[in-house]
Amino acid sequence: MPAxxxxxxxxxxxxxxxxxxxxxxxxxxxRVETAENGAVGIKKAIRLLPDLILLDVMMPEMDxxxxxxxxxxxxxxQGCLIAFLSARGEDYSQIAGFDSxxxxxxxxxxxxxxxxxxxxxxxxxxxxxxxxxxxxxxxFTIDRNRHMVTQNGVQISLPKKEFELLFLLCSDPxxxxxxxxxxxxxxxxxVIVGDRTIDVHIRKLRxxxxxxxxxxIKGVGYKFDx
Amino acid sequence: MPAxxxxxxxxxxxxxxxxxxxxxxxxxxxRVETAENGAVGIKKAIRLLPDLILLDVMMPEMDxxxxxxxxxxxxxxQGCLIAFLSARGEDYSQIAGFDSxxxxxxxxxxxxxxxxxxxxxxxxxxxxxxxxxxxxxxxFTIDRNRHMVTQNGVQISLPKKEFELLFLLCSDPxxxxxxxxxxxxxxxxxVIVGDRTIDVHIRKLRxxxxxxxxxxIKGVGYKFDx
DNA sequence: GAAATTGTGAAGCCTTTGTGAACCAAAGGT
DNA sequence: ACCTTTGGTTCACAAAGGCTTCACAATTTC
Numbered sequence: 001m002p003a004x005x006x007x008x009x010x011x012x013x014x015x016x017x018x019x020x021x022x023x024x025x026x027x028x029x030x031r032v033e034t035a036e037n038g039a040v041g042i043k044k045a046i047r048l049l050p051d052l053i054l055l056d057v058m059m060p061e062m063d064x065x066x067x068x069x070x071x072x073x074x075x076x077x078q079g080c081l082i083a084f085l086s087a088r089g090e091d092y093s094q095i096a097g098f099d100s101x102x103x104x105x106x107x108x109x110x111x112x113x114x115x116x117x118x119x120x121x122x123x124x125x126x127x128x129x130x131x132x133x134x135x136x137x138x139x140f141t142i143d144r145n146r147h148m149v150t151q152n153g154v155q156i157s158l159p160k161k162e163f164e165l166l167f168l169l170c171s172d173p174x175x176x177x178x179x180x181x182x183x184x185x186x187x188x189x190x191v192i193v194g195d196r197t198i199d200v201h202i203r204k205l206r207x208x209x210x211x212x213x214x215x216x217i218k219g220v221g222y223k224f225d226x
Numbered sequence: 227m228p229a230x231x232x233x234x235x236x237x238x239x240x241x242x243x244x245x246x247x248x249x250x251x252x253x254x255x256x257r258v259e260t261a262e263n264g265a266v267g268i269k270k271a272i273r274l275l276p277d278l279i280l281l282d283v284m285m286p287e288m289d290x291x292x293x294x295x296x297x298x299x300x301x302x303x304q305g306c307l308i309a310f311l312s313a314r315g316e317d318y319s320q321i322a323g324f325d326s327x328x329x330x331x332x333x334x335x336x337x338x339x340x341x342x343x344x345x346x347x348x349x350x351x352x353x354x355x356x357x358x359x360x361x362x363x364x365x366f367t368i369d370r371n372r373h374m375v376t377q378n379g380v381q382i383s384l385p386k387k388e389f390e391l392l393f394l395l396c397s398d399p400x401x402x403x404x405x406x407x408x409x410x411x412x413x414x415x416x417v418i419v420g421d422r423t424i425d426v427h428i429r430k431l432r433x434x435x436x437x438x439x440x441x442x443i444k445g446v447g448y449k450f451d452x
Numbered sequence: 453g454a455a456a457t458t459g460t461g462a463a464g465c466c467t468t469t470g471t472g473a474a475c476c477a478a479a480g481g482t
Numbered sequence: 483a484c485c486t487t488t489g490g491t492t493c494a495c496a497a498a499g500g501c502t503t504c505a506c507a508a509t510t511t512c
Binding site: 194 | 488489490491492493498499500
Binding site: 172217220 | 328372
């Protein structure tokens with residue numbers, strides 16, 4: 001039971017789902033609002049500023065992915081946590097979901113216990129903002145909003161994946177990130193990609209920002225040294 | 227490859243499923259035990275205390291849901307992770323309606339890589355709060371996140387096996403670890419390796435961190451002294 | 453003192469990682 | 483629409499270095 005009750009907006013066209021999920025979240029001590037489609041969801045989100053928005057992917061009129069994009073563009077809601085609800089087996093939607101800026105996805109059907117756990121984990125992540133938008137080191141500074149790295153006064157623009165990998169490593173300098181953790185954090189939960197891909201991205205970071213900052217712990221992973 | 231190998235109990239009445247899932251989990255570095263029905267599963271679970279129990283939902287005699295309930299009631303196993311295996315298309319509402327206390331659901335058939343990912347994600351979720359990430363002694367401190375040992379202010383980076391061996395010994399200072407135990411904890415249960423390998427790694431630890439901290443009990447094993 | 457166990461040094465294997473390049477897909481410009 | 487550019491992924495090969503083994507010396511046990 002959370003100390004302060006948080007508001008969750010459930011957006012799904014199926015009233016049964018809304019009720020089922022809403023009921024379980026209520027049971028867990030959250031405040032719940034619902035919306036039956038993307039458009040209404042966005043309107044309510046802007047007005048209520050919920051802590052978390054659960055978005056069904058497949059909806060008539062405006063699907064969850066489009067709604068998510070718009071929520072991310074709107075200044076009021078761009079900071080909200082957004083999680084997708086998608087039917088199991090729709091792997092493609094998972095990938096598209098992360099591209100559009102969601103924080104998590106949850107496959108339906110989901111057991112109440114699992115749902116609550118996921119939601120609480122998300123809330124926790126939001127509460128300790130382990131990711132400030134700017135990081136500064138002797139070697140360089142990172143600005144997440146601008147997607148830019150500044151080194152010796154020179155601005156370096158990094159592609160998405162490289163930037164996210166860099167940001168992840170720099171979020172805890174010295175800590176070793178295993179390949180698994182990197183994969184789930186940068187690429188997403190179930191995205192299947194050969195882990196050698198990480199090596200290639202590390203190499204690019206090394207060539208652009210200096211080899212000395214990225215140490216490899218053989219058999220374990222990589223870490224960033226300031 | 228997990229740092230220290232975890233035990234997973236696969237409970238399914240179909241031997242093919244047991245073998246398939248078991249094989250993939252083994253490949254991923256887990257220790258695998260199997261049971262052919264709920265009753266046997268519960269018995270084995272209480273004895274083995276696996277880190278994760280994969281429960282088929284549909285089983286003769288005792289189905290997964292009933293087994294899960296009993297596992298949750300038993301003091302020894304109520305802390306275990308439990309995930310259901312259910313065939314795609316099975317009437318889910320029955321399962322979802324039950325809040326039988328499972329931690330996740332996995333639909334069969336499942337791609338090996340997805341299975342591994344799900345399992346590892348589950349492990350991570352449970353593993354983090356359990357084991358402390360840092361150990362501190364007069365002689366040195368161990369930081370699991372950084373895979374580093376700090377001695378007199380000097381940071382020493384250790385290779386994977388050496389680090390895990392060190393961490394194991396230091397997890398209970400003064401306690402003697404037999405070779406068997408070291409082998410299963412650090413190398414895993416199915417790895418075939420001459421036990422002289424342990425000696426070599428002990429020697430490296432001694433040379434790097436000081437001979438005096440690692441005592442050998444002849445005919446038994448090794449222990450760490452602070 | 454003989455047998456078993458452990459310490460030690462070195463050598464080879466083999467896994468892991470670095471690297472360059474090719475391929476594919478997506479985005480943007482013309 | 484077409485072409486160009488760029489990012490992302492994969493692959494093949496090379497390099498590196500950790501892991502393991504082995505032989506032999508040292509130590510302990512009986």
